[in-house]
Amino acid sequence: QVQLVQSGSEVKKPGASVKVSCKASGYTFTTYVISWVRQAPGQGLEWMGWISPYSGKTSLEQKFQGRVTVTTDTSTSTAYMNLRSLRSDDTAIYFCARSTWGKKGWSDYYYHMDVWGQGTTVTVSS
Amino acid sequence: QSVLTQPPSVSADPGQKVTISCSGSSSNIGNNYVSWYQQLPGTAPKLLIFENDKRPSGIPDRFSGSKSGTSATLGISGLQTGDEAEYYCVTWDGSLNAGVFGGGTKLTVL
Numbered sequence: 001q002v003q004l005v006q007s008g009s010e011v012k013k014p015g016a017s018v019k020v021s022c023k024a025s026g027y028t029f030t031t032y033v034i035s036w037v038r039q040a041p042g043q044g045l046e047w048m049g050w051i052s053p054y055s056g057k058t059s060l061e062q063k064f065q066g067r068v069t070v071t072t073d074t075s076t077s078t079a080y081m082n083l084r085s086l087r088s089d090d091t092a093i094y095f096c097a098r099s100t101w102g103k104k105g106w107s108d109y110y111y112h113m114d115v116w117g118q119g120t121t122v123t124v125s126s
Numbered sequence: 127q128s129v130l131t132q133p134p135s136v137s138a139d140p141g142q143k144v145t146i147s148c149s150g151s152s153s154n155i156g157n158n159y160v161s162w163y164q165q166l167p168g169t170a171p172k173l174l175i176f177e178n179d180k181r182p183s184g185i186p187d188r189f190s191g192s193k194s195g196t197s198a199t200l201g202i203s204g205l206q207t208g209d210e211a212e213y214y215c216v217t218w219d220g221s222l223n224a225g226v227f228g229g230g231t232k233l234t235v236l
Contacts, residue, residue: 035225037171037227044128044212044214044227044228044229045163045165045171046227047216047224047226047227059224059225060224061224061225095170100176101218107158108157108158109159109217109218110158110159110177111158111159111218112159112216113161113173114173114176116170118170
């Protein structure tokens with residue numbers, strides 16, 4: 001079955017970095033993009049960005065540019081999200097999601113996330 | 127503040143129908159497709175609707191989606207207590223070149 005399995009919980013100090021992995025199975029890894037979404041405690045979902053394992057193309061939310069790197073290893077069907085210079089407000093559950101992104105016609109973008117990882121809790125605390 | 131606006135909460139009785147709205151602009155909902163997600167407490171989100179009104183396999187037809195102009199709507203009929211969850215709309219914003227989420231709507235089945 002199609003699934004995404006994420007790495008385990010992390011506890012980091014402010015200023016450190018964290019790298020979350022997301023291993024895909026049950027489908028051809030390069031035929032979908034991988035999105036990253038986070039959820040702070042008691043808050044809503046926040047889009048971080050996506051990467052195409054096929055082309056390496058990425059799209060990142062502006063607030064994360066310069067601090068987040070998303071990569072993939074097609075040999076192991078694994079996506080990675082690296083977040084640097086951690087702050088206390090980066091404490092959140094981080095999700096990866098198999099996604100479909102594209103355009104129909106002149107400007108009608110379609111984008112949806114159909115399979116999600118179980119989430120990785122990242123706690124930033126001194 | 128979220129780019130897409132959803133009501134913070136809605137409620138209805140079991141068996142009734144409820145609608146959840148998602149309001150945006152021409153740079154997002156107005157020109158792009160909308161998807162909807164259900165998040166039960168303590169779990170990852172689940173795709174309910176994609177491309178405005180399509181249901182993935184396994185999603186019952188009690189869940190429906192529509193879009194008009196710069197707003198989209200999720201409908202849930204025959205409400206069950208198991209539908210109590212947070213619901214999110216998502217679309218692509220062509221001006222931001224980014225995915226955008228609504229702030230989420232908490233559904234209570236009374």
